Amino acid sequence: MAITPPPQRIWWKEPIAKVELSWIIIAFVWGLVMFFMMIYWHGAGEQNLSNEAYKITPERFAEKSQAMIDEYTVREENYFPVVHPPAGSDVYLIARLWQWWPILELKKGETYRLHLSSLDWMHGFSLQPVNINVQVHPGYEMVVTIKPDQAGEFGIVCNEYCGLGHHLMVGKIYVVE
């Protein structure tokens, strides 16, 4: 029994039953399939998270974001600037207690280099209802190239707990035709 020492002292020489061996081989091969699937997707798939990231101070990130906001703000909404940067450009999104700043307006089918960083605590970028989720750290600037392929209004929920106002932290991205 499993609660007593093995009856055969040389248990490591017992043969393995065929049915067990077959399952081990199937499970092992399945593991390889899942392993190579991730590598395959880097070539064939369209959804791969970039590994481009830089160390940055909150002040510097706020400065760069402000420069974009000053240049491309098209209107205001609920005291948030709505920024419409040119297609293909560098776009900045600030995460801070408890806002995603500013509101972005992007064009469908165009690519943007989205820079994400936090000015204070850790936050979670959760684009809804698309359901893309990326962690946002203070002190690190992550650059993700995104290509919105649907038009409409999208919410950005914070999905990393960031204190008492966590559930108030909602941002917005417009995608226009």
Next chain:
Amino acid sequence: MAKTTQFRTCPTTGLKVDLAAEKLIKANAVVAVVFLAIGGLFGLLVALTRWPAVHFLPADWFYLALTAHGFDVLLVWIIFFEMAVLYFASSVLLGCRLATPRWAWAGFALMLIGAVVTNIVVLQGQSSVMFTSYVPMKAEPGFYLGIILFAVGALIGCFVFFGTLVVARQEKTYQGSVPLVTFGAITAAIIAVFTIASGAIILIPTLLWSVGLVSHIDPLVYKTIWWAMGHSSQQINVSAHVAVWYAIAAMVLGARPISEKVSRMAFLMYILFLQLASAHHMLVEPGFSSEWKIFNTSYAMYLAVLGSMIHGMTVPGSIEAAQRARGLTKGLFEWLRKAPWGNPAFAGMFMSLVFFGFIGGISGVVMGTEQINLIMHNTLYVPGHFHGTVVAGTTLAFMAITYLLVPLIFRRELMFRKLAQWQPYLFGIGVAGISVFMMGAGTLGVSRRHWDMTFADAQLPFDYPSAAFLMMGLNGIFAILASLGGILFIVIVVGSVFFGKKLAEDEKPSYPEMPPAAAAVAEHGSAGTLKIPGTVMLVGIFFVAFVLYYFVNWKYLSEVWPLS
């Protein structure tokens, strides 16, 4: 030895039980159950708050309750119980005196003090930082101090366990190799040492930071090392509850492992590869290469998953072999239909096995896939997954073996037997529901650790789909079921331990049924004649579910915005 050790002989199993070890097992198990009750209560409050129609707690209390829930059940209940499992698997199964019981008591005291300190600090309200306490969010120093004390206590427990193994070897209390269950416990203890070391590396500086002696802790470094503790500690649970599965199968059905070699290899894979799992939490963070993520998140080509898949066959396989040897040979499933489903130890163990594989296991692998993590990270899918592993898997297995510990170690007859029969089903189905509906809500994008999914007070509006609200309502209902199961467990166990009929020294308990050791299925069928067609069918169903679900999620991923 200066002191003589006192033993008694167990009338049911014939095992020699060191009375010092027995006391420690009792103490650890009792404290574990107390914290299960406290942590479970916090869990119920959390679930009731996330039920949109009820929305029970105010925001500050919700985040406080969630912090306490994570700490009390994920860490305190499980590790205390694991200490009991370690002492049982070493001292009792090897018929050996426990090495240095005094140190074991010191470890126990440290764990208890640590757990109480952290609970008090959390309840004071200034440390609602979640169990993960990601910097630069800061808790009171006592929060970290309590966890560190708790971990040091657990480390002492691990070394008492290792010491007992050495003593058993030297005093030749057993022949040949250690039993498989002890081997599984060794796996758990080795992973525990790695886990606690990681915890010390990150929590000690964090404690110094919270009192102002260290100026800065990098959030990315913190998170990586914290999860070397946080996720590896879940692998302690996996090793421990798999060992418990084998133990229950042996004690209730006299099942023998189909192959010692295969089962031990599977445990070895845990030791070698499970530690890489910190990466599961870093898949959408800045600053890691894809190569690092792919290698680590897959435990080096899924070798630790392979270990679990092997146990997934060998545990039910050994049960089937034992049942068939008893003559239950009709068709594919007579062995399973006529299994002792009224025995709470067996019922809990088998449900734990099925839910851990189908719910916790599959979802974990899928979520831990580098790219698929993008559509799940930090949504409710994550707690959905780990309630499938840690609650439906570990907690249910630990509850199941408690039904054997009460008569065998506490030497009390189990009370409320009718209720005990129902308890595993109520708790198991409740938890399975919690897991599935949280995963459903997560697939719809609902954030974890979030007080208000309606965003009523937010500056900008956002609405989750109405199906997500339905999911959270169902989650609440199943949380109530699970809580009823939890309350029953505590009533039955606490009632029996304090008020159950005392068993005389050589009296066998009348319930749950355990066959006398001699009736254990003597030798398993030799390799060539082993017949476990029912298990093959079950494993086949599992595999098909796994493959389908895996590719369905790639399909979901392919539909989101292209990003690179």
